[in-house]
Amino acid sequence: MRRLLTLLLPLVLLTSACAEFPENEAPGTDTDVLGDPGDCEVIDVAVSSEKIALLQDLAASFNDSHEAEIDDECVFVRPYSKSSGGTATALSVGWNDEADGERPEVWSPASSAWGSIVNQRLADRGLDPIAPPSEPFMLTPLVIAMPKPMADALGYPETPIGFADILDLARDPAGWGAHGHPEWGPFRLGKTNPNFSTSGLSALIAQYYAATGKTSDLSLEDLADSEVDDFARGIESTVVHYGDITPTFLNNLYRNDARGASLTYVSAVAVEEVSVISYNAGNPDGVLSPGEEPRPPRVPLVAVYPEEGTLFSDNPYIVLDAEWVSERQRQGAERFGEFIQEPENQERVLEFGFRPGNPSVAIEAPIVVANGVNPDEPRKTLEVPAPEVMVSALERWGEQRKPAKVMLLIDVSGSMGDFATDDGRTKLDLAKQAAIDALPLFKDEDEVALRIFSTDLSAVEPFDYVDLVPFGEIGAQRELIASRIRSLVPTQGTPLYTATRDSYRLLQDEYEADRINAIVLLSDGQNEDPRNSDLQSVLNELASANEGQSSRPVRLFPIAYGDGADLGVLRQLAEATNAAAYDASDPASITKVFTAVISNF
């Protein structure tokens, strides 16, 4: 039976690991594909999202082999997906099983830099390190992904391109006009949040190197330099919007490509090489949903290997040096670590688009030029900074990032009063707490407003929503917003379309080009509005406002909350604005999801 499971697993993984966004899964929910561990001692392995399918595939083989037997007893390796930054934070501040999921015995972040960050943060608190130096088992370099016509316009690969060149382009007011293509509009840079995303962290480090002209020895003094600070703020000001993960950008780009508009969404985005391979294969997020078949995009991406050098996501396999790891778990974990380094398993690593860590396995297809990547690149690496420098860079980014203007649009319909926990808390109770907990994630200069909606909420027009707190810098009104959220109560139905449309119009009217303009929409139901049931007109309005060179892009990030939410509609609304929908069908996941949503700003 376990053999059958092994054979079926790759197919199961492809169809089941299709959460709305791979890094948003609640821990534990994606481990069922491995079956029941029975009496075996479980070894939980927290892995970054881009390799969850691979690791579960390998774990199934391992669990089914004699390698999983130690002294006549068995161990059961159970990988689950958790973002590198999220795991780093949880390990640094103290693991919370309820919020963070199963506490791992093994951790495989995308980059060993995260292990250094955890150890540094623990050391700052006077605690022992728990992430010992570990060998990588596969690698993928950070690249600058560009649509091929754009890379061609810059003369790549004959003309080398570096991070500094990209950053200069992003700051050039002439945009693509300076390169003979005014029709492409401004140079649009996509970045992910470095607190969550390894690509984002690596890009941040590369950005600082570009600002200093160095390729090694980045120091705290460099980060504190006022010219470096100005440079960083200038770059951040050109960002389209941040994403918690790179699939956010790649999915949006793929959708735009389908209607021939990929060149106006984003000009360059820092991603891992493996993502370029997946995108060009027609699988932009690296995971095939049920019924989805990979279809190559009209305009492929090209991986630009930066001239100054780059950083590798080296995927270390870290057996945590923590008191909760038993000796048997340690032995089993080390066995699995050796298992994944075996040449036949490293061949599987290659199949997934990663470069095998074991040098006995050749780097070949799919890492070939025809797929937009180059196995002979990169030629140089940037030095990974000292841990305290990386921690400082993350702290500074929180201040340097592009400011946001965000409306919190919260559904207070009657169904939000449904019980969500055994201790009597309602969905609204959980949502209120999650929203309040997320407020500190905004920086003081961000402008935030609070609007609630439900049918006939007001006796005068507009009937279906009420502004509880108008736009203002959150530094001055964080507690006001929190107090208003605390006082929310469930009321009537869900005028989803009207509330969304009118909020969108408000953001369009009050658009600020030097900010990320966005709406966070939390809804637990379907549109219940006798006055407006025309979804298509709402979608058309949202999409038209986001197109064209002179567009005033306002991103809509809906959270589908509870099992009654209309995830399909919310996804359409998000995609119309080149944003992303988030799945919080399990109310217990709302805190985590809210955090992920706010990471877009």
Added chain:
Amino acid sequence: MSRVVAVVVAVGLIVGAILFRQAIDEDDGGTNPEGRPTIEVACAEEVRDACENLGFGARYDIVVEDAALTATGLSVPAGPTVDIWVVPAPWPGIVDDNRVRAGHEPLFDDATVEHVGRSRLGILGPEDLDGCDWRCIGDRVGAGDLRVGGRAAGTALGTLHLGALATGWFGTADFATNDFDGAFTTWLSSAVDAVATDAQPATRLLQSRAFFDAALTFEAEAAPALAAASEDRSAGLALLYPAPVASLDVVVVDVDGALDDAADDLPSSIAAALADRGWQPGSDEPSGLPRPGVLIALGGLL
């Protein structure tokens, strides 16, 4: 700056490991299932694989750690913290040198040190490095003309490569600290400062040339790795032994009289395990490296 970071990291690792060792030591003193005292064996990282696969079961309690860490514990007068030490040859001498300077009795003599394996120090790098001696290597690294990865300067192997580079400058291993001058110090510092610190430089180089152009290594480590590497990874690379040729000698050291008792077969077992892994037989011929006291002084220059 990278040198400072590397030293800080190395010191941090050593301090952490000392604390770890202390915790182990506080828990030792047990017996194995045969009722005989368990023999504590400390193995240097360079011989990890041979030590961990000896197959002696409960007779030995084997700890693998950097030689510099074990040396730190043995250099203080509190007494031996291990029974047997399997380590690159200069380190027993370094321990005794440290002890004598601190006014303590030396621990070792020829009777307590047995040579069990030898492997040439080398560099895995571009084939066109052939003919480049250690002085030439140091020149090119210091000038930024050759990107090299290697172990941290404070580790066992890092110390040996430091000695090899210095031997290249002087053209002989027979030099003393009073031969050091400003030109030498500047040359050595610039070369060592430019080395990218990596725990497995040969593997890293074979993973991607992006990391560096060449790796400081030794024959028994790099030759099998190079032979096993796929053609695309090994193309254009060669394992070279710059002049003056120097060797990494592994010795088994009887720290606490254990070799006379229950562990008399350990040296031959270690020697066989090393031979299986590509090491040459042990030899007490000169290694081509400076004396232990000079190695200590070289580390002090950085």
